[in-house]
Amino acid sequence: MNELAVLSTLINDLMRCVFSLFRRRRAFYGWQDSNHMTAVGTDSIGIVSTIAACTGMILALQAAGQLEKIGALSYVANMVSVTIIKELGPLLTAIILTGRSGAAFCAELATMKISEEIDALHVIGIDPIRFLVWPKMLAMVVMLPILTLIADLVGIVAGGLFSAIFLGLTLKTYFEQCVNFLTVGDVFSGVIKAAGFGVSITVICCWQGLLARDGAADVGKRTTRAVVQSIFMIILLDFFITAINYMVL
Amino acid sequence: MRERPKAPTISTRNLAVGYPGNVVLHDANITLPGGVISVILGGSGCGKSTLLRHILGLAVPSEGAILVDNADLFAMDEKQFYRHKKSMGVLFQDGALLGSLTLGENVSLPLLEHTDLDEATINTMVRLKLSLVGLEPFVDYYPNQLSGGMRKRAGLARALIMDPKVLLCDEPSAGLDPITAAEVDQLILDLHDAMGMTIVVVTHDLDSLFTIADHVVVLHGGAVLFEGGIEALRETDDMYIRQFLDRQPNTRKAPGWLV
Numbered sequence: 001m002n003e004l005a006v007l008s009t010l011i012n013d014l015m016r017c018v019f020s021l022f023r024r025r026r027a028f029y030g031w032q033d034s035n036h037m038t039a040v041g042t043d044s045i046g047i048v049s050t051i052a053a054c055t056g057m058i059l060a061l062q063a064a065g066q067l068e069k070i071g072a073l074s075y076v077a078n079m080v081s082v083t084i085i086k087e088l089g090p091l092l093t094a095i096i097l098t099g100r101s102g103a104a105f106c107a108e109l110a111t112m113k114i115s116e117e118i119d120a121l122h123v124i125g126i127d128p129i130r131f132l133v134w135p136k137m138l139a140m141v142v143m144l145p146i147l148t149l150i151a152d153l154v155g156i157v158a159g160g161l162f163s164a165i166f167l168g169l170t171l172k173t174y175f176e177q178c179v180n181f182l183t184v185g186d187v188f189s190g191v192i193k194a195a196g197f198g199v200s201i202t203v204i205c206c207w208q209g210l211l212a213r214d215g216a217a218d219v220g221k222r223t224t225r226a227v228v229q230s231i232f233m234i235i236l237l238d239f240f241i242t243a244i245n246y247m248v249l
Numbered sequence: 250m251r252e253r254p255k256a257p258t259i260s261t262r263n264l265a266v267g268y269p270g271n272v273v274l275h276d277a278n279i280t281l282p283g284g285v286i287s288v289i290l291g292g293s294g295c296g297k298s299t300l301l302r303h304i305l306g307l308a309v310p311s312e313g314a315i316l317v318d319n320a321d322l323f324a325m326d327e328k329q330f331y332r333h334k335k336s337m338g339v340l341f342q343d344g345a346l347l348g349s350l351t352l353g354e355n356v357s358l359p360l361l362e363h364t365d366l367d368e369a370t371i372n373t374m375v376r377l378k379l380s381l382v383g384l385e386p387f388v389d390y391y392p393n394q395l396s397g398g399m400r401k402r403a404g405l406a407r408a409l410i411m412d413p414k415v416l417l418c419d420e421p422s423a424g425l426d427p428i429t430a431a432e433v434d435q436l437i438l439d440l441h442d443a444m445g446m447t448i449v450v451v452t453h454d455l456d457s458l459f460t461i462a463d464h465v466v467v468l469h470g471g472a473v474l475f476e477g478g479i480e481a482l483r484e485t486d487d488m489y490i491r492q493f494l495d496r497q498p499n500t501r502k503a504p505g506w507l508v
Contacts, residue, residue, distance in 0.1 A: 028361045035349075112347075120345035123305055124359045124407075125334045 007207050013129035014137060014203070032135035040101045040136075041143035045150060047100065048093055052151035055088055056080055056159035064167050076169060077177035080159035085182060089152040090144075090190045091238055094197035097144055098230040102205040105136050106226035109209025110219040118210075133206045140198035148194040152187070193241050197234050204230045256414045256447040257318040257336070258283040259304060264313035266296060266303050272311060273299050277473050279466050283318075286441055286448040286461050291468035292493070297451040298342075300468070301419055304449070305339060306330065317415075335363055338408030338446075340418040344400035346392040346407070352379065353388040356407045363411065378406040382436060398429035405436065409444075416440065418450045422457045434460045455494065467493075 063079035109132065112118050121128045156178060163169040208226035212218045259281040267273040273296035281287040289297050302308045304315055306322060315322040317333060325333060346355045356375045360366055366374070379385045382402040392400055401421060408416060421437065422430035434457050441448055441461075450461060458465065458479075465482045467475035469489050475482060482490065491497075 026361055028358070031354075115343060115348075116341045116345040117347050119302075119305075119307055120339070120341055120347075120407075122307055123334065123337065123339045124362060125331060126358065126362050 017134040036135040036139035040139040049154045052155040053158035056155035057162040060159040077174040081178040084155040090194040102201045106205040106209040110212030137202045144198035145191040145194040256284040287464040288462040295468045338413035344404030415447045
């Protein structure tokens, strides 16, 4: 019950931060924002791009194996682009960021909680949620959709290059198929999904971090829990958002 | 000469503190006099640090009240509570410096949050407070590059940056070698002489106690066992306090197979 009370206080405090988004803030809060944007966004481009490129090529290869049997090899482009834009782009990026940044958020807050740094912020008169959690939320909600778009682009291009080199498709045919088949709505739904994943990863990982109590072992336990719960929540959210999308469109 | 503002007296009235299902201190009526160094003494787990957390406003008592110059801490409105926080400096057990910020940034945080001073003035004040604790050359170091004693002194610099009227220290000499512990004690005494603050120190270090204390509160078995001056403490006949001060172990019966 106490854990749920911490969760509800965290969500309440984050809502307060949303409502005071355009109010004047002390300049030093900007340190945190830019540090987190860099850690979550810029520093993740390499790993997100590499995994997206591999996924694009794997999808092209798997699709070609099946589509070749019915003489529809050019549909490899549709298969790759739709799967990446609608599903795998946001999902894989969110899972990578859960392991990379979500775990770091949880471990950081848990360590700060145990070493009384969060208490020290309270005593100084600095709201720890605004100073520590809000910049993480901002970084996730802004950077996860941007990284998703990068993953989409890299995945589709990698799939195209692979198809051109190994499957005999021309790049022109591949990209024409992609453009003809995809809509802006598809890209947009992926981006919205990514933003939703960003919110859930931040809330779960920071919540688990703030629950830490009993020394170093608890940091490990909380971090594991944070990653498992975040991935579970991402998959669950993905299912619901996809279902709603399917029913609406 | 301008008269120094009077440091506030902190008192508790029928206070009960602890966690749900585990009240560690009950019916406590303590007075920590203004402008005096008070030491809260007691064995491990007697509720010293928990009492400190309540005085800091980090936890709400299950019963009773904490008064700061007769104003109930937990009946204050947001503005009063903010003013109270601004008037307090706290030294946590391991300094509680933010690991992601340099020493200078750590010490400047309260000024950045509560004042509109320009960067140059803030830098000057930070260097002044760091020089007070002998850490000016380390302004750009991160906490993990410092020793335990240095982190404590840096925590003290941060606690002092707003020129507080009350300084609360949680086990300032814990984990330090005797020379560094004596340095921290001397620093507390110097600060008290220079600034006339109300200083509350939670400790179970007897050397520290006899060096710095003017007023002592002893907690034991969930209650206040003693409150008074350091001389009265030396002369008390209370069995637990005598055992504590004379560092005598509890008598335990060894298991039969060992004898």
